[in-house]
Every structure is written in structure tokens, then in C-alpha cells.
Amino acid sequence: MxxxxxxxxxxxxxxxxxxxxxxxxxxxxxxxxxxxxxxxxxxxxxxxxxxxEPTGSGIIILVDKNISEIYLHVEKRPVVMGDNKFDIKAGNLNVKLSKLGKDSIEVPRGFIDKHDKNSLSGAVREAEEETGFKIFKKDIRKIGEINSNTSYFISNLTVYIAKVRDKATFKKLSDEESNKISNGRWYSIKEVKGMIRKNKIFCALTLAALSMAFCNLKTQK
Structure with missing residues (x-):
């Protein structure tokens, strides 16, 4: 909202x-x-x-150790679907804004903050905060960069793939950090591709990152 x-x-x-x-x-x-x-x-x-943007941003795609599942979470985003006319005449903007909100299935991502050394550190921190999984840097590799809209954004986002060694192993989080964990779960690669075909995933950053991941994963089930 x-x-x-x-x-x-x-x-x-x-x-x-x-x-x-x-x-x-x-x-x-x-x-x-x-x-x-x-x-x-x-x-x-x-x-x-x-x-x-003063700092870069990172996207991290979490896969299980068998490279057969991908972790995605749900965020409530203030978006208007493409076939809706968004009228912003004076007087009704507040009403329009208050009604915006749609569940968006996404990969973890976020900005680098002042405590992060680089986009990798920022991506790991954001992924751990948003999912709770413990992520080791040696299990991560960079697969490229993407830009959400080259007409307006001058900074690319760095995309990483990270293997989660044990889906039952979580990083120890503070109460404040635990409250940031989003609603998410593991999907088989087949399920993810099915959601893309049915347009259940509409976040451009997520779609681009998943496309890069599918081209880089050795196993696609």
C-alpha cells in the first residue's frame, strides 16, 4: 500500500x-x-x-546442492498491471495509491550499504536477511550483470548464483533480522519455468536473473 x-x-x-x-x-x-x-x-x-545510485546492487540466486531447486520469495509490490489505466488526476491520487499492491515472486536482491565491501558482500547480506539461510562466499559465483531499465538507471546490478549446502541450516539472526525474512520457498526448476510461462513471475529483474541462471546451471531438471 x-x-x-x-x-x-x-x-x-x-x-x-x-x-x-x-x-x-x-x-x-x-x-x-x-x-x-x-x-x-x-x-x-x-x-x-x-x-x-551511490553504490551498486546485487542479485543472488539460491540453488540447492543438487542444482534442482531455486529459492524464490514473495514481496508485496505497488504495481499496476499492464491493461489497467492509471489515472493520476488531482484529487484521486491518494485513493489510487492506497489500493496498489500485488504479490510478486522474486529472487533476493538489495543495495550495497556502507558496511558492505562490494556487491558480493551486499548480495550475501541481503540474501541471508531475506531468507535466513547461511551462505558461504566460496559457494558463490558471479554470472553477469543486468539493468532493469537502461533508459533511466545508470548502474547495473551484479548477478550471482549461490549453492545452499543444507536447506535446514540457517544463519543465527537477531529478532530484528528475523522479522525481515520474506515469505518464500524452494521451487523445482520445472516449477519455475512453468510460472514464467504462465506469467506468474513479472518482476523484470527476477526474469532476467533466472534467464542467466538457466544458461549457467549444469543441471536443469
Whole structure:
């Protein structure tokens, strides 16, 4: 569920209006900036926005030791399906935002924070926080990079595959970390491909990462 910021005047907000071409900025997540796309001769073509992130991001695909199952979790996302018209005329935006929300089946991912050394460290941390599984760095390998929308995002996301040695072995988490664990489970590769065919997975980052994983997995059952 989303609501307009004016409904929470006392909430300390990270995103603040910027100056000049910076529309909004946040010390942790970066900034949204206005830019002009130019032709090869330097003449202005059209205006747009770009998302500038201070750190990278990582996606980690968890597979079992037999490489026969993939772990996916469910996140509630504020999305509108493609065949719906999203009317944002003044007066009804708050109502529209409050009704947004759809379950999205996704792979674990997240930003690198100030305590992470690199995208690998960030991906491992996010995966452990979101799933609870203990992940060892020597069981991880990088398979490539993806970009959710090259028109707006200048930073790629690094994609990793990690084998979970024992699906019954969990990392010791604090109460706060335990509350972050998402609703997820293990799916056979056949189930995952079936969900993709039936459009039950619509997150572009997840679809792209899974496509890369299928091309890199030695066993596909």
C-alpha cells in the first residue's frame, strides 16, 4: 500500500527535494536527476530523468546442492498491471495509491550499504536477511550483470548464483533480522519455468536473473 507523503508530516523522510537538476535525493539511495539527451552533434533531442545510485546492487540466486531447486520469495509490490489505466488526476491520487499492491515472486536482491565491501558482500547480506539461510562466499559465483531499465538507471546490478549446502541450516539472526525474512520457498526448476510461462513471475529483474541462471546451471531438471 502506498500513500502520499503529506499524510505523514511528522515522519522523518530520507528523500528530499534537490537543487538545480536534482529532483529528489537521498543520502543512502542516490538521486533522481533531470537530464537532456542530445544527438551526436550535441543538439538537444529530448529531456528525461536518470536514477543515480551511490553504490551498486546485487542479485543472488539460491540453488540447492543438487542444482534442482531455486529459492524464490514473495514481496508485496505497488504495481499496476499492464491493461489497467492509471489515472493520476488531482484529487484521486491518494485513493489510487492506497489500493496498489500485488504479490510478486522474486529472487533476493538489495543495495550495497556502507558496511558492505562490494556487491558480493551486499548480495550475501541481503540474501541471508531475506531468507535466513547461511551462505558461504566460496559457494558463490558471479554470472553477469543486468539493468532493469537502461533508459533511466545508470548502474547495473551484479548477478550471482549461490549453492545452499543444507536447506535446514540457517544463519543465527537477531529478532530484528528475523522479522525481515520474506515469505518464500524452494521451487523445482520445472516449477519455475512453468510460472514464467504462465506469467506468474513479472518482476523484470527476477526474469532476467533466472534467464542467466538457466544458461549457467549444469543441471536443469
Amino acid at each position: 502506498l500513500k502520499e507523503t503529506k499524510n505523514f508530516p511528522k515522519l522523518k523522510k530520507g528523500w528530499k527535494k534537490g537543487k538545480g537538476d536534482v529532483i529528489y535525493e537521498d543520502p543512502l539511495y542516490g538521486r533522481i536527476q533531470a537530464v537532456i539527451h542530445c544527438k551526436d552533434d550535441g543538439l538537444a533531442n529530448y529531456d528525461s530523468i536518470i536514477f543515480v
